[in-house]
Amino acid sequence: MLFEVFHRYDALDYISPWEQKIYSKILFDKELAESKKILDFLNQKYGKYKMLAAHCLFTDLFWRHKKKKINWLEKEIRL
Incomplete structure (x- = not known):
C-alpha cells in the first residue's frame, strides 16, 4: 500500500x-x-519497477473511466 x-x-x-x-x-x-501469469508479465516487462507500473496502469484506467465510462470496469468497481 505504501x-x-x-x-x-x-x-x-x-x-x-x-x-x-x-x-x-x-x-x-x-x-x-492466472495471478502468476500477471506477475510474470509485469516482472518481465517492467522489472524492478513492476509495482510502479501496476500503479500507473490502475491510475490511467480510472482516469479514462472518469472521462468516459468503461462498462466492464463499472461492473467490477460497483460505483
Whole structure:
C-alpha cells in the first residue's frame, strides 16, 4: 500500500482476486488470467519497477473511466 512512500517500486508479490480481474482485462483482454501469469508479465516487462507500473496502469484506467465510462470496469468497481 505504501510503496510510493517507501520507494519500493518492485514490491509486487501478490495480486488480490479483484485486482486479478482488472489486470486480466487490461493486460490480456481476458475475463481471468492466472495471478502468476500477471506477475510474470509485469516482472518481465517492467522489472524492478513492476509495482510502479501496476500503479500507473490502475491510475490511467480510472482516469479514462472518469472521462468516459468503461462498462466492464463499472461492473467490477460497483460505483
